Amino acid sequence: MDFRPSPAQRLLVSTARDFLQHHCPIELVQRLALDERGFDEPLWRSMAELGWPGLLIPPALGGSGGSLIDVILLVEEMGRACLPGPFVTSAVAATSVLLTVGSAAQQKRLLPALAAGERIATLALVEESASFDPEAVALDCDAPGRLTGKKLFVKDAHVADDLIVLVRGGGGLSLVLLPADRAGIVRLPLDTGSGERLFEVTFDGVEVRADDLLGPAGRGRELLAPALQAGALARTAEMVGAAQRVLELVVEHAKTRVQGGRPIGGYQAIQHACADLVRDVDASRGLLYAAAWKVAEGDSAEADVAMAKAYAGEACLRVARRGHQIFGAISYCEEHPLHLFHARIQAASLDFGDADLQLETVARALGLG
Amino acid sequence: MDFTLTAEEETFAADVRRFLRDHPPERFPLDGMDAGYGSGAHSRAFLEALAGQGWLAMCWPKAHGGEERPMFFKLVLMEELARAGAPFGPLAGCWQTADAIIGFGTERLRREVLPEIARGEATFWQGYSEPDAGSDLLALKTQARREGDHWVIQGHKIWSSHAGISRYGLVFARTSREARRSRGFSMFVVPNRTPGMDIRPIRSLTGEVYHYEVFLDDVRVPEDLMLGPEGEGFLALLNGLDADRFWGRFYKAPALERVLRQLVDYANATVVRGEPLARNAVVRRRLAEIAADIAALRLMFYRAACLLRDGGPITYETAVAKVMADETGQKLARLGMDLLGLWGPLREGSPWARLGGQISRLYLTSLGHTIAGGTAEILRTAVAVRGLGLPAEPKGR
Numbered sequence: 001m002d003f004r005p006s007p008a009q010r011l012l013v014s015t016a017r018d019f020l021q022h023h024c025p026i027e028l029v030q031r032l033a034l035d036e037r038g039f040d041e042p043l044w045r046s047m048a049e050l051g052w053p054g055l056l057i058p059p060a061l062g063g064s065g066g067s068l069i070d071v072i073l074l075v076e077e078m079g080r081a082c083l084p085g086p087f088v089t090s091a092v093a094a095t096s097v098l099l100t101v102g103s104a105a106q107q108k109r110l111l112p113a114l115a116a117g118e119r120i121a122t123l124a125l126v127e128e129s130a131s132f133d134p135e136a137v138a139l140d141c142d143a144p145g146r147l148t149g150k151k152l153f154v155k156d157a158h159v160a161d162d163l164i165v166l167v168r169g170g171g172g173l174s175l176v177l178l179p180a181d182r183a184g185i186v187r188l189p190l191d192t193g194s195g196e197r198l199f200e201v202t203f204d205g206v207e208v209r210a211d212d213l214l215g216p217a218g219r220g221r222e223l224l225a226p227a228l229q230a231g232a233l234a235r236t237a238e239m240v241g242a243a244q245r246v247l248e249l250v251v252e253h254a255k256t257r258v259q260g261g262r263p264i265g266g267y268q269a270i271q272h273a274c275a276d277l278v279r280d281v282d283a284s285r286g287l288l289y290a291a292a293w294k295v296a297e298g299d300s301a302e303a304d305v306a307m308a309k310a311y312a313g314e315a316c317l318r319v320a321r322r323g324h325q326i327f328g329a330i331s332y333c334e335e336h337p338l339h340l341f342h343a344r345i346q347a348a349s350l351d352f353g354d355a356d357l358q359l360e361t362v363a364r365a366l367g368l369g
Numbered sequence: 370m371d372f373t374l375t376a377e378e379e380t381f382a383a384d385v386r387r388f389l390r391d392h393p394p395e396r397f398p399l400d401g402m403d404a405g406y407g408s409g410a411h412s413r414a415f416l417e418a419l420a421g422q423g424w425l426a427m428c429w430p431k432a433h434g435g436e437e438r439p440m441f442f443k444l445v446l447m448e449e450l451a452r453a454g455a456p457f458g459p460l461a462g463c464w465q466t467a468d469a470i471i472g473f474g475t476e477r478l479r480r481e482v483l484p485e486i487a488r489g490e491a492t493f494w495q496g497y498s499e500p501d502a503g504s505d506l507l508a509l510k511t512q513a514r515r516e517g518d519h520w521v522i523q524g525h526k527i528w529s530s531h532a533g534i535s536r537y538g539l540v541f542a543r544t545s546r547e548a549r550r551s552r553g554f555s556m557f558v559v560p561n562r563t564p565g566m567d568i569r570p571i572r573s574l575t576g577e578v579y580h581y582e583v584f585l586d587d588v589r590v591p592e593d594l595m596l597g598p599e600g601e602g603f604l605a606l607l608n609g610l611d612a613d614r615f616w617g618r619f620y621k622a623p624a625l626e627r628v629l630r631q632l633v634d635y636a637n638a639t640v641v642r643g644e645p646l647a648r649n650a651v652v653r654r655r656l657a658e659i660a661a662d663i664a665a666l667r668l669m670f671y672r673a674a675c676l677l678r679d680g681g682p683i684t685y686e687t688a689v690a691k692v693m694a695d696e697t698g699q700k701l702a703r704l705g706m707d708l709l710g711l712w713g714p715l716r717e718g719s720p721w722a723r724l725g726g727q728i729s730r731l732y733l734t735s736l737g738h739t740i741a742g743g744t745a746e747i748l749r750t751a752v753a754v755r756g757l758g759l760p761a762e763p764k765g766r
């Protein structure tokens with residue numbers, strides 16, 4: 001039993017923290033939150049120069065062949081910096097799909113470009129059921145065939161070059177890989193208020209070719225599972241990083257804000273609230289690392305991932321809400337950063353399966369009939 | 370990172386499970402109440418059976434009769450015992466006392482008391498709290514004065530677990546008046562039948578006896594039964610309290626896993642309004658949520674365990690874990706009572722009692738858990754001040 005990252009992982013973390021401190025200060029996050037596109041091209045290119053988008057991709061395909069733990073530690077730092085953008089969607093979830101089920105030709109065409117940050121891919125999974133449960137997918141399509149209908153809550157579709165679409169076909173669920181600019185695809189932004197760029201993507205008689213199919217038809221559910229796990233863990237890491245930062249901001253505030261002649265952190269009401277934040281962050285991180293480690297080892301970890309995501313979703317949101325209470329009125333202002341972290345945690349808690357879905361997975365794993 | 374036990378630890382876990390199969394824990398006679406912490410009831414017979422395996426002294430230095438096994442073997446043993454619901458109540462206290470004796474005990478303590486611990490004969494009560502010294506331990510009034518080669522203790526201790534059935538008390542007393550309030554305390558290992566000691570049971574809200582109060586009226590203790598340096602007992606105690614929080618709660622997560630398993634089985638087997646309880650969405654969600662809480666709790670303790678093993682600094686980790694353990698236990702007990710409904714309050718032995726009447730007992734005993742061994746309030750303050758560096762509240766005097 002050992003909770004410590006390896007020396008190489010510690011280096012990755014310290015490099016990431018240093019880089020993000022300089023290149024993704026909170027002012028940039030604030031500006032991007034108000035910006036229509038919400039995507040900083042130069043920042044994305046600098047991240048690509050550090051090799052981050054290729055972290056999961058093997059060296060032969062232009063990546064650095066890191067483990068899921070490496071990615072989790074990196075994304076935790078991204079959450080700490082509240083970095084916006086398509087990293088988790090493209091470099092973790094979509095990349096995982098391609099690594100799991102892409103044909104040699106598909107991998108060769110896309111993975112080096114994804115690793116270099118030259119292409120961005122996203123997942124179009126959810127429909128009007130608003131559920132990440134693959135069984136909720138109704139959109140019909142055969143390959144070859146035509147695709148007509150819509151997907152909702154598609155993240156970063158505006159900057160994506162490729163869409164991985166989950167459809168019903170081939171006697172089950174299938175995955176198809178479509179260039180985002182194929183005729184008949186329209187991306188309509190949703191106004192989230194969370195800083196997340198989410199889209200309705202409509203398909204109007206879009207041509208789907210036989211070689212657009214990702215993996216065997218009809219097996220989409222199990223083929224997608226590893227990517228959903230990686231996505232869920234990455235969003236959990238983002239929550240943990242963001243909550244850690246909230247904790248640090250709150251403690252700093254509690255030490256310096258003087259009321260009644262002494263720092264408010266000297267009052268038990270504030271102290272005890274802060275102690276609860278420590279518990280929430282530490283406990284979330286423990287579940288996250290243990291689940292990521294299990295996945296990286298190739299063990300079955302469905303329930304572990306679900307527990308980590310459900311627990312962190314609740315605990316990290318508690319951190320954000322309590323953070324507002326401790327900061328007081330100032331944190332109600334747009335210019336104060338707390339609401340950005342809060343919104344990020346909220347969004348991450350819903351992505352790749354909300355608490356409802358995750359806890360149902362846990363309930364089944366417990367053996368509840 | 371690595372979240373598995375080593376091959377040696379796994380082998381040892383299998384040894385413990387085999388022992389438990391060969392010696393079903395429910396067959397051992399019990400001497401004292403199970404207070405619900407996860408270590409079960411007080412059973413000297415069970416402790417002696419563990420001693421028979423060489424497990425009580427296994428981590429001690431060879432010079433003291435141990436085998437110098439790594440500390441994680443203790444965790445493995447406790448986890449397996451807790452999962453099986455075994456009555457190993459006094460074990461953690463025995464180990465802590467042994468560690469203190471090995472660390473800074475007198476020759477006499479090492480010669481006389483250590484072997485008794487190794488054989489499973491010696492158990493200990495903690496004489497820390499007093500009627501007017503609870504969370505403010507330094508307000509204690511018990512004093513020890515020197516008379517020749519003896520110390521004479523005068524005072525009144527309370528909330529001492531299993532004091533009436535233990536062999537020794539660990540009595541914390543003032544031995545000198547010092548300028549600093551935290552100095553001038555010492556610790557004594559006092560044999561239970563020493564003249565002047567009056568041990569009286571306190572009936573708890575479950576109707577059973579777990580705590581005692583102890584009146585010490587000129588109790589004479591030989592000087593070589595002092596544990597640790599004279600006057601520095603408080604610092605020793607503080608280290609002890611960090612360890613106490615860890616070893617006193619490490620087995621809570623596996624014990625709660627056991628209760629959760631019972632509740633899952635109950636939910637599967639119980640039909641309410643024509644449907645298994647397990648199909649009720651609220652029940653499913655609450656059980657799944659607490660399963661995640663328990664998994665998180667277990668990892669909090671293993672993280673603290675790694676710090677203890679690796680000599681990392683412990684500032685807040687055991688305090689935060691203890692509060693989490695006790696509040697998770699209360700949450701699970703509450704959930705259990707909700708699932709059982711009207712059956713919940715039926716006690717062990719009552720007609721119609723469900724799950725052996727153990728859930729209501731867990732519910733009641735768990736009320737004490739956030740009080741004993743440092744209240745949740747004291748510990749949250751410790752997390753904030755020691756862990757986060759927030760300023761301490763001004764002292765009241």
